[in-house]
Amino acid sequence: MCSRRSKILVKKGNIKVPKLAFRYEERHGYNKFEVEVVTDESRLPVTSWLHVPELASEEVSTVKLGLGYKADTSFHVLCENDGKFLHWTECANEPMAVQKSLQDHVNSMFHNDTNQLILLMKYKGSLPNITDVTEIEIRDDTVDPQFITNVLDMYPDHQRLYVKSEIDGEIPKESPFFQVQNIYVTHPPSRKYSCGPDYFHNFVGRNMRLDQATVTEQDLIQFLHKWISNEAYHNLETMVILVGPQCRINENLIRQTIEFEEYDPNEPEKRPSHFPIDIPFSYNFPLRNQNVVEIKRETDRKRAFVYLTIGCFLLVVHKN
Template sequence: MPINLHKLPSLVGVMVVTELEYQEIFLLSLCSRRTTFLVEKAGIKAPKLTFQLEECHGYYQFKIGIMNNYILLPIMTLMHFSKKLKSKRRFTVKFGLEYEADTSLQLRCEMFSMQDGSFQHRIYCAHEPVVVQQVFQDQINSIFHYFDTYQLIMSVKCKGPLPNVTNVSKIQIEDETVDPQFLTNVLTTYSDHHSLSVLSRIVGELPNDSPFFQVQNIYVHTQCGPDYFHNFVGRNMNLYNVTVTEQDVIQFLHKWISNEAYHNLDTLSLCTRKPMNGDQIRQAIELEEYDPNKPEKRPAHYAFERGYIGSTPKVYNLGHDFVEIKRTTDGKRAFLYAHGYHFKLFVHKNCFYENDVPNGFLTFPM
């Protein structure tokens, strides 16, 4: 039996709202100004929010939701139509609580039953995408009292303007291919970013001055070359499928040791297409082996967070598999692992743990 929330005492109405799911709360906020005020009064706060652009039935579809085990649980799903909505089920929503700033949109909403028994909705809209995206982001910020940054997942390349999303800190690109100019457009449009995850195949060479190399935290899943880490000036880089030679790695290490480059580097992780000769790399540099009789000479663990979408905090045991190198100009220490298909360099910082591993970090013995 339907319940009229407006006929309930204010406190009871708030209690009802707090029992709803995020998606239901959002839909409730579209019903009227009174339900919007009721939702805001409930004081419900959403965790880290993600904005996703994807293609569906030939149209752009936008979602705002919460990441859970690498799956986006949508709070809102919006599909842009290129033509006017003709359905009799369309309705008009006036957004904004200040009368002079109100925006009215004609929408249509459909509900879908999922296999797990839950439901999802899709809102159809034919208005200008730039306006609509900003309006819905403002609505979610308001009803969930959200002041944090957004994550942005782009599952399709935009043929027109990029999504109108503000305060983006983490970006993930998932389309089949991507070109250097598109990467530049994305990184300059969302200038507040600090991490980039590229799952797409990058077609074409990245210019040495590309903003790609200035991103603080980078993950590239597809094939790339040594220029990716040779030109990197950020903090953390993880290349999953890199074509590299021992000399490429030795050149990188010499520049770090001499303080010629990579001044801001914290971690570099490479997974190579062919196995490397770790002995050849180690013989080309000055290093210090792990001394089991003097374990106190180095930290027991190295803990870090790479910061890109989907990454998890990790801890590595700095045992005999790692050798220590030092920067000649200031004595800065780093720990090096080079064996088979894997290369790792961890620069000494204040995230070491002599004995205890911090909560939430995954330990990786080498």
């Protein structure tokens, strides 16, 4: 990782980083573990380790990690055609022990409040022993609902969940999946399964975005009526649903079932100009638009804005 002198200098510098990301993936049949510093602008690599059955290189070095943990390793550097250098460390020690020692080692040098976990493989056995995980990303061809439950149970401090995989099966209503405050799910359009209405009907968090969803107008009407009557979605802030190519939303049919107020360009000050959305990324959604209508909750007259097209449904709840 670095020399003893460099480690001491880094610790003395009291370096504060916004977030550390721990990434797990399969590479050429081996498990790969990476640590990155995450900023608003970029992701900066810290270290990359590859677990192998045995060290094939003749140049083996003993590396000390954390509080006295030692591992025999071999270091590799590769220069790509564009001049970019890739480097990684191979190690044959028990992977969970190496991962835990690496985390302790990195945390002893950098100061951060939250960690991000990225799983790019079908994880077998015990999940990584990482603390303070607030953001989880699962990305693979398919993922089992039980695996999602296991991940959420393992990291109870989660605030954000990104699932960029085909979820193979129905998610039970009692699953902690629906308790996550911020969820983004996307399915490849060619896959067998897609996001159905149960995803948002059972949701009790704050922000959800579904890509490649399969829903009907009645599903969306039921959702709107439950919010308007205050029957459900008490904590909801944003709901974004992008339907798959097999679906088309009849926005006029939905509008006929709710009371709403259209945008008046002569009185733009009656509504905010934009609404900040930060899942899966941060952007400002314009509200002063003819396609955006205003609705109110019956119990407290809380305002929300609804955007409808043939391929998109968006609801944002005004905070004031």
